[in-house]
Amino acid sequence: MKPTIPLLAVSFFAADVQAGAGPFLGIFLQSRGWTPDTIGTVMTLGAIVGMLVTVPAGALVDALYHRRAVVVGAGVLTIAAAGVIWISQRFWPITLAQTATAIAGTTMGPAMMGLTLGMSGRKNFDRQYGRNQVANHAGNIAAAVLSGALGWWLGIPYVFALGAAFGLACIVSVLLIPPRAVHRHFARGLAHTDEKEPSNVPADSLRMLLHCRPLLVLSLVLAAFSLGNSALLPLFSLAVAATHHQDASQITAANIVISQVVMLIAAVYASRAIRRWGFWWIILATLFTLPLRGFTAALLNTPWGILPVQIFDGLGSGLQGVAIPALVMHLLHGSGRVNLGQGAVKGVEAAGACLSPLLGGWLANRFGFPVAFMVLGSLAVVSLGVWIVLGSQIRQAFDTRRDELEQMADLDVSTLFPEADAHA
Numbered sequence: 001m002k003p004t005i006p007l008l009a010v011s012f013f014a015a016d017v018q019a020g021a022g023p024f025l026g027i028f029l030q031s032r033g034w035t036p037d038t039i040g041t042v043m044t045l046g047a048i049v050g051m052l053v054t055v056p057a058g059a060l061v062d063a064l065y066h067r068r069a070v071v072v073g074a075g076v077l078t079i080a081a082a083g084v085i086w087i088s089q090r091f092w093p094i095t096l097a098q099t100a101t102a103i104a105g106t107t108m109g110p111a112m113m114g115l116t117l118g119m120s121g122r123k124n125f126d127r128q129y130g131r132n133q134v135a136n137h138a139g140n141i142a143a144a145v146l147s148g149a150l151g152w153w154l155g156i157p158y159v160f161a162l163g164a165a166f167g168l169a170c171i172v173s174v175l176l177i178p179p180r181a182v183h184r185h186f187a188r189g190l191a192h193t194d195e196k197e198p199s200n201v202p203a204d205s206l207r208m209l210l211h212c213r214p215l216l217v218l219s220l221v222l223a224a225f226s227l228g229n230s231a232l233l234p235l236f237s238l239a240v241a242a243t244h245h246q247d248a249s250q251i252t253a254a255n256i257v258i259s260q261v262v263m264l265i266a267a268v269y270a271s272r273a274i275r276r277w278g279f280w281w282i283i284l285a286t287l288f289t290l291p292l293r294g295f296t297a298a299l300l301n302t303p304w305g306i307l308p309v310q311i312f313d314g315l316g317s318g319l320q321g322v323a324i325p326a327l328v329m330h331l332l333h334g335s336g337r338v339n340l341g342q343g344a345v346k347g348v349e350a351a352g353a354c355l356s357p358l359l360g361g362w363l364a365n366r367f368g369f370p371v372a373f374m375v376l377g378s379l380a381v382v383s384l385g386v387w388i389v390l391g392s393q394i395r396q397a398f399d400t401r402r403d404e405l406e407q408m409a410d411l412d413v414s415t416l417f418p419e420a421d422a423h424a
Contacts, residue, residue, distance in 0.1 A: 003178055003181035003182075004119060004120075004128060006173050006176035006177045007115060007116065007119065007128075007132065008131060008132065009169075009173035010112070010115075010170055010173045010177070011112065011135040012136065012138060012139035012142075013167075013170035013173055014112065014136060014139065015136050015139030015140040015143055015166070016078070016139065016166035016167070017075060017104050017105060017108055017163075017166060017167055017170055018104075018105040018109070018136075024147060024159045025039075025085070025098070026043070027238070028085075028089075028156040028157070029042070029089065029094070031156070032089050036238065036365050037362055039357075040231075040358045040362065041358060041361070042095050042098055043234075043354075043358075044354050044355065044357050045095050045099070046095060046097075046098025046099045046102045047098075047350065048354050049103065050099070050102025050105065050106040050350060051102075051106075051347055051351050052347075054106050054343045054344070054346045054347035054350055055340065055343045055344050057070075057106055057107040057111075057343050058340040058344065060110075061110040061111055061113070061114040061188070061340075062114070062188040062336065062337060062338070067111060067114050067118070068182075070107055070111040071108065071111050071115075071171070071174040072171050072175070073104075073107065074104040074105075074107050074108050074111070074170070075167040075168065075170045075171040075174075076167070076171070077100040077101070078100075078104045078164065078166070078167030078170075079168060080100055081097040081100040081101045081163075082097075082161060082167070083164070084096060084097040084100075085097045085157075085160045104167075106350070109325075109342060109343070109346055110339040110343045110346075112132060113325050113329070113338070113339055113342050114187045114188060114338075115174075115182055115187065116128050116132060117186055117187055117189060118182035118183045118184070118186050118187025118188075120411070121186060121410045121411030121412075122191075122329070122333050122405065122408070122410050122411075123410055125326060126270075126274060126322065127271050129325055129326060133267035133270070133318070133322050134267045134268055137267060137318070138260075139166070140256060140260040140263075141256075141257055141261060141264070143162065143163075143166060143256075144257045146162055147159040147256075148254070150162060185336075187339075188336050188337070188338055188339055189334060189335055189336055190334070190336040191408035214331055214397040215331060215332075215345060217387075217394060218324070218327065218328075218394060219347075219349065220348065220386055221287070222345065222383075223348050223352035224352060224383040224386065225290055225349075225352070225379075225380065225383040226349050226350070226352035226353035226356060227352035227353070227355055227356050228290050228294065228352075228356065228376040228378070228379030228380060229290050229293070229317075229353075229356070229376070230352070230357065231356040231357045231359065231361070231376060232293060232294065232309070232376060233256070233259070233313065234357065234360075235360045235364055236297050236305075236306070238369075239297075239364075239369035239373075240303055240306070254303075258306060258307060258310035258311065259310035259311070259313040260314065262310070262311050262313075262314025262315055263314045263317055263318030265318070266314060266318025267318050267319075267321060267322055270282075270319050270322035270323060271322060274323055278398070279323055279326070279330075279398060280391055282319055283319075283320065283323055283327075283387065284384075284391070285315075286315070286316040286320050287316075287383050287384050288380070288384070289312040289313065290312075290316065290379070290380035293312035293316075293377060294374060294376050294377015294378065295373070295377050296308050296309050296312065297309045297377075298369075298374045298377070301369065301370065324345065325342060327394070328342050328345055329342075330398060330405070331394075331397060331398075333405060334405070334408055356376070359375075359376070360372050363375055363376075
């Protein structure tokens with residue numbers, strides 16, 4: 001069995017680990033009498049902790065030789081969080097559970113990047129990571145369908161039990177990856193083929209990242225985008241459920257399924273699109289999905305409105321899910337801090353994402369859902385402005401590094417990617 005097969009299984013089951021209780025928690029707490037602003041506060045508190053551990057999580061993946069242990073730890077936290085939500089719906093236990101979920105979801109990003117880079121090498125990273133994302137979106141679809149069915153049949157608390165089951169399956173899957181299948185140096189972006197040779201590159205140095213202006217530009221763009229985008233799914237589910245008096249768990253599941261199907265399709269073609277059009281144009285296209293999504297949600301507050309709203313979400317998130325890690329890898333490969341860089345970018349992005357539920361919940365509570373959707377969608381002006389004005393630095397850095405990367409050693413993965421040799 002190819003070692004990439006259990007890696008795809010990890011990606012599949014990691015879907016629920018990364019998403020956590022997500023919008024279903026908001027529906028569950030609303031049924032227990034919680035107000036939108038209180039729900040937003042709890043989600044924000046958990047997300048803040050998740051944001052703070054993104055950079056240490058990336059540094060941890062760079063430093064550890066046993067990178068599978070990071071995935072095991074994330075699975076354990078997911079199982080524990082599900083148990084806490086099941087037992088108590090008080091403010092602080094729920095906040096603690098959200099904190100554990102946020103930490104688990106945050107660490108999975110750098111862990112999957114490190115495992116993929118250590119197995120596929122630099123040249124085939126985007127191919128394998130694209131496949132990982134396809135499996136991840138398929139896992140999200142399966143989790144959403146099962147969550148909707150469980151919420152309707154047995155009640156929303158069983159959605160959290162499903163999350164615990166996915167966490168356990170994620171642990172089992174990552175333990176099926178042979179330890180030697182993940183190159184200890186390439187997994188952190190060091191072009192050293194000799195695994196016995198120690199590296200003097202520290203895993204926790206941030207100086208290089210602070211001086212990497214392309215990464216700072218990318219981080220700012222993603223933070224502004226996430227500030228507007230992250231709260232739209234749970235808020236739209238709440239708006240449709242409150243207005244049309246329908247089963248909120250089914251509406252939420254439908255929202256997730258539609259976006260994840262589109263994300264899956266986008267991930268299938270993301271690698272080819274990046275190689276043809278380049279990172280700059282692909283990311284620019286994803287930024288336009290936020291205003292389209294926000295204004296559509298404001299104008300179409302109906303059950304059928306979920307279709308265009310979530311199609312826009314799927315296109316943007318599906319392409320970004322492959323393009324962003326591949327771009328970070330391209331900018332930092334050879335430094336030994338690729339996963340740290342991924343964690344740093346995600347940390348700044350998470351700063352916007354963790355404030356999004358708080359902002360969206362406050363706007364919805366004070367001015368109503370349509371105004372909240374329009375304000376959140378309008379935040380795309382910031383991300384588009386920064387990307388258009390300063391994004392040229394990323395294009396220049398990409399061109400500068402292209403020849404440099406070609407001179408670096410890479411892993412022999414011809415057995416994993418025979419099609420790559422066929423096109424060479």
